[in-house]
Amino acid sequence: MSLNPDPDTADRLLAAQAAAEVKGRSLWKDARQRFMRNRAAVAGLVALVLICIFAFFGGFLAQYEPDYVDFSLIGSNATQGVPSFETGHYFGTDSSGRDLYARTVQGTRISLLVGIVGAGVAVIVGTLYGAIAGYQGGRTDGAMMRTVDILMSVPYMFVLILMLVIFGRSILMLFIGIGLISWLDMSRIARGQTLTIKGKEFVEAAHATGVRPMTIILRHIVPNLLGLVIVYATLLVPQMIITESFISFLGLGIQEPNTSLGALISNGASNMQYGVIWQLAFPLFFFVITLFAFFFVGDGLRDALDPKDR
């Protein structure tokens, strides 16, 4: 965090302070201010927005469809498929003569989707699971968390690949497989936080007035977990992207004609000795930038929403 905020931020802070004297500040507004003061986090957020624009609207700029194969380029990639604006192949072509720009847009989009869906499953399943375990306590809690412990000590990547082999390699299977493991960490975090919230007076009051346990969990506990959950969901997205790319790098994940950043990196890596370094460089660049952006935003959110952690 910087001690000398730039004039813009300082102005905004003053404005916010002025507003605060009248209105009072909510927890979320407070958090937003802390986040905005963190330069790395804001830069990460800007990068993330740009990457999303690239992934979802970049296709309109492409001169070629991602699955259009230019047969004349196969074999002469190193000389003919070089990135250039004249040919319309901004990022060059891949080893099958397809436009790498369109492919990178597609790959980034699929990687982002996998990451967000994985984190989404983690948020829904993990939060509920953890909140229920934590609120119920006792033997239920013990059994539920022991199950999580056991599942966590299973080398999931191997089981995931086993599943992909058995049920066929498809995007849906990949989503299910990643969703199955992503919620474990989240459930632990949610449970820990629930244990502290459980003792608060408002939960006791709800309990005393006869609110049913499930309603207490959904109405009173889950909303209070939200800050922590958002932080860890943001940090989970890059992990899910890494998991997906890992599997796609091995050729077991996303199948042609679809692609993901992992599959593109794998293609680039297997062709890099033929002088077509751009096939590795562009996907790698977007992969690294996406991960950095998510990590910085996640760290920023943690500082903003969970200040007692520092």
Next chain:
Amino acid sequence: MLNYVLRRVAVAIPTILLLVVISFVLMYAAPGGPFNSERPLPAQVMANIEARYGLDQPYWKQMANYVWNVVVHFDFGPSFQYRDRTVNDVIAQGFPVTLTYGFWSFIVALVVGVALGVAAAIRHNSWLDYLAVGISIGAQVLPNFVMAPILVLVFTLWLGWLPGGGWQGGQIEYIILPVIALSTSYMASIARITRSSMLEVLNAGFIRTARAKGLPTRRIIWKHAMKPTMLPVLSYLGPAFVGMITGSVIIDVFFSTGGIGQFFVNSAFNRDYSVIMGITILVGVLTVTFNLVVDLLYAWIDPKIRY
């Protein structure tokens, strides 16, 4: 203490059994058998083959047989793709390779990571500290499948210093790149954990006391600060182990080192179920055992743990 050990072992055993059963159920749920091919075999030939592999028996009996063979005889059965090879042969061939570079990666990650973390904490806010923090942030976005191509690009294609693949019985120049590719991200995590842990310990009261009574810094670090610093590092070693053994698949495939990961991925493409299951179970057993050892070490080092 003995009670604690027994309780930990009591959790580890069902975990392994569960893994064996899950693998078996998954394999059984797979559509099509290993001997179904484009051209269907005559029914009698099929029946004979199935009898040879015990596939004609009821579901529960097959499962019981498989579990029994794995647990009691360490026998994972025959490969479904290579008639002349059993899963045990595959493991015997690939595992020593994986173990060799895996061991060195683990040592490198631990030693370099801890050294970097301690150095950064002692020289807090110096260039060394910033370097360590920079490395650990950078390495977050460089998982093994990103490191491996970059390393080969630089050290093999551009500089020509090291071979970009192969194993050659484990000669040193063939081990270096796999070890770096596999260990970097874990080295960085260990460095980050060690640094923050050491910074916290150095602020503790007993360190101030040690300073106040005039102990030399080196002695304070080694005698007093090191042990509590290592506790969070120790609990990270379990996940790091899982990550490395998973990463070895990438290393084997990318560097063609011939470890179990290469067999695993080949089998995944060939639908060689028994090899996939065998390797999954082997890795599971290793993981559970390693976690058990870490937990026991933790309990032994940290007197605050109650058993």
